[in-house]
Amino acid sequence: MRPVGEMDLFLTPAGRIMYPGDNLTDVQALREQIPALDGCVYLNCGTFGPVPSQSTDEVVRLLRLIESDGPFNPDVNETVHKVYETARESMSRFVGASSDEIALTRNVSDGINIVATGFDWEPGDEVIITDQEHPSGALPWINLSRRYGIKVRMLPLTHNQDETVASLEDLINPKTKLVFLSHVSTRTGYRLPAKRLCDVSHANGVPIMLDGAHAVGQMAVDVKDLGCDFYAGCGHKWILAPQGSGFLYIDREWIDKLKLTWLGWGMTEEYDLPSLSFESVSEARRFEYATMNWAHFGGLVKSIGVAEELGIENTEARISELATNLKQRLSDIPGIEIESPMEPEISTGLVALSTAGLNHEAPGKWLWDEHRILVAHNAENQWMRLAVAHFLLEEELDRFVECMTELSEDR
Incomplete structure (x- = not known):
């Protein structure tokens, strides 16, 4: 089994993960098993993860x-x-x-x-x-x-x-x-x-x-x-x-x-x-x-x-890719301070950031009420935590970045 860092990762627009010589893993197929993903952008696995239908059915x-x-x-x-x-x-x-x-x-x-x-x-x-x-x-x-x-x-x-x-x-x-x-x-x-x-x-x-x-x-x-x-x-x-x-x-x-x-x-x-x-x-x-x-x-x-069918190495690599890219994009938005490490080798899918510079008292509530984006947010401490899971699509993270950019522009 090769270390994740030695794998060459390719992400297609459809949200698929492919490793050279390995079978294609379709993230969309996984998403179709998770009803909670139909109505929102689910960025809160760090609290409770959405459960696949086959697990609920069992x-x-x-x-x-x-x-x-x-x-x-x-x-x-x-x-x-x-x-x-x-x-x-x-x-x-x-x-x-x-x-x-x-x-x-x-x-x-x-x-x-x-x-x-x-x-x-x-x-x-x-x-x-x-x-x-x-x-x-x-x-x-x-x-x-x-x-x-x-x-x-x-x-x-x-x-x-x-x-x-x-x-x-x-x-x-x-x-x-x-x-x-x-x-x-x-x-x-x-x-x-x-x-x-x-x-x-x-x-x-x-x-x-x-x-x-x-x-x-x-x-x-x-x-x-x-x-x-x-x-x-x-x-x-x-x-x-x-x-x-x-x-x-x-x-x-x-x-x-x-x-x-x-x-x-x-x-x-x-x-x-x-x-x-x-x-x-x-x-x-x-x-x-x-x-x-x-x-x-x-x-x-x-x-x-x-999880075993997907392969934990595949899951870990996709999470790392998505989280690394998201942190890099968020760090360019004025008013947002990333509190998580930027280096992939010491990072995971949890991404924490300070919202103190956004001039919005409840950005987490606004994200849910206006855009159906689910995050963990403590308004009192002005702290937000995202859980960048393997089932997320790139376009969903694009939506989140656009929303945070909008909040930044309203400062």
């Missing part, structure tokens, strides 16, 4: 089967169990793990909390996070600081991977119990040098967890190659899967060492109430408990299938 089929025939009907139960385990196998394959190292969760937040509460924390212990974490990537550690007196240390992110590595080397110390970093910054789309950071952490005898919310689905992820101990991801962003479908990778070495916090039926191998004893399974699924929304994992299987 969720509806399974939900109807479960609720109409009864979830404990033996035939239904067998079907649902197979779908659920297929989701585990599909996700493990997608991120380069073994299926026994994957716990199925609702989202990244589940995974972070499972790991955060799985350590025996003591006053003075330290955890390192970045200064650009999503609230769900910061609050669990802040909570631990209140409950147990641990210290949360913040690694400042710049758009320089060498500086990022050096910052971790400076922060890590004998009191560091865990390093928690985003694989891709939710704020700017900066691609952290995850493998190098894992090496630094392990060289100091410290386990490391990565938040893969904005990595899985838009770029190749191999948890074994990265060398992380824990990796949390979700289906509802770049994989284009239903909400409520996520995963937590736990390296096999940590499965029995990580403490259990939430327990319930389904995670035990042996259980005896009179003797108040139990033995949990020695797989990552020991961190799954109680009833899940089984049908949504059927949708996850379908969405992963679509």
